[in-house]
Amino acid sequence: MDSTAPRFSAVGAGAALELRGVTRLFGALAALTDVTITVRPGERRAVLGSNGAGKTTLFNCVTGDFPPSSGTIRFFGEDITHFPPYERIRRGLRRTYQISALFPGLTVRDNIYLACRGVSRGRFSPLRPGANDALMHATEALIQAVHLTPLREQRVAELAHGQQRQLEIALALAGAPRFILFDEPAAGLSPTERRELIDILTSLPAHIGYIIIEHDMDVALRVVESVTMMHNGRVFKEGLPHEIEADPEVQELYLGAGHE
């Protein structure tokens, strides 16, 4: 653990994301209890844990979908605990959803255009984009990057599941993300699509850090450098992928069934 100790004790303005004592209660149920996590800029981390471990609740607290009951969240040094979601997103935070959260009535291009527009000025503009609109170029580039070019005029409701998952990721890559939360991006993907997903994740620019929730260990451990193991709403263990994989307690808790 010695070699990893400094990595996990990074504090203050140096951290991309810093959670201190974050607790979230739903009535009497504590979905998160005193969670303290620090992630460096550019760091890629997996959050593992069984269903109900609090992984998605953690994401919801970070993005502000609902606020934590107590504790503080800092994003690149700034206290964002009480910010509405859109203020966090405008500061470079992004997320994807476990169940695709898209705009089914709009085309692929309009979906991605909205993502680009959301993190730039002119969200209320009543004027259609001009002939040389920079966001239109950015939109087309992003469509190409996630291999959806042939489908860009299709309504999202007509896309296959795998294509919707690709679009889900594309929405999180718009603008200039600094840190992304991926909530089970591989859910329901075919083996080929999983390989494409790994390609996309590993080819992200090095300064973009992320946290990924992923049950598929083959995906998760290939695209991260550190792992946080959660159990019953608490941080159970932190370490390098191979350490976590080899940890007997973790195996008993989580990896047991799948990796025997």
Place this chain on the structure above:
Amino acid sequence: MSLLQGAHPQTSQPAEARAALLAWPEFNKPAVWLVAVILLIMPFIANGFFLIEIFATTLILGTVALSLMFLAGYGGMVSLMQLTVAGFAAYMVAVFGMSANTNISLGWPWWLATPMALILATVFGTLGGALAVRTEGIYTIMITLAIGAAFYYFTNQNWPIFGGHTGINTIATPRFWGIDWRSDIPFYYVTLGVAAFCYFAVQYVSRAPFGLALQGVRDNPRRMAALGFNVNAHRVAAYAFAAFIAALGGVLQVWNYRQISPGSVSVGACIDILIIAVVGGITRPIGPFIGAFIFVILRTFALDLLVKLGLDGNRFRLLIGLGFLAIVFWSSDGVIGLWERWRRGAAAVDKRAGGGHGHG
């Protein structure tokens, strides 16, 4: 390939895409030009009764219903107070302008009273919207209906400003350049101009960032917030835009009848606007105008028809109600939806017939 770094247009596709986004697809259809020409030469075809009682009335009701279509179709917010906003604008024209009720009307010239009415009605609609966006679905309908009902009873009981249940009568209409703009032909062109302006404004905005974002809010408000949008601010802005359109319709309405009374802003009238929008179809700006045309035709002629059948002429609402039921039952997207389904069906038959012929 590297993600996020290929921000340069590599093919001609972006240019194509921009062209598609910029284009007005409506202008490529001959039917649209035909309708436009017919509307423009209408005064040479129709007499004064048809021009005002049918076509101008259709355009006015269509404009008010268009504001509901914008909110419901693009924003997913069913507001029953759009006629109330229009009625508020109408009252303000009467209050600030000139009328027979000299103890109420301030006697401003029309070019001052009208912008004032538009501004105040837009503020009124925006404030109502700011209340309504705190709710979703059925509760939005309830709160906007409550605003409409409250305004109706308020106008009934308030004498100093709203003239109580008798309302305000003999309201002055614009006259300038030597033209009485309330005489049949000029007024028809005024309503046509305003309706066309509103129609194209809604059509245009629907493809601009503001309108696209509103459709995003309709489809998935939570994700819109996670993309950086302030969802409630967007909804309130949509109410403001819709309120301005409804207010334009209200100004035309008060110029048309030259009087305004609580009966014009009753709950029944609010619901008529909903019926017009739903019957026409709320997915496209043309829907409310089609719905308004059907509504006005039924309201005007169903009476004679019913009397001929030996029924009470006042039962025209029964016909409208039955038509409403039938359309909602057969097509969730009003008359437009029926028309599109019929066209798709015809296209499919063509294809099959064509394919069969090829193989034969």
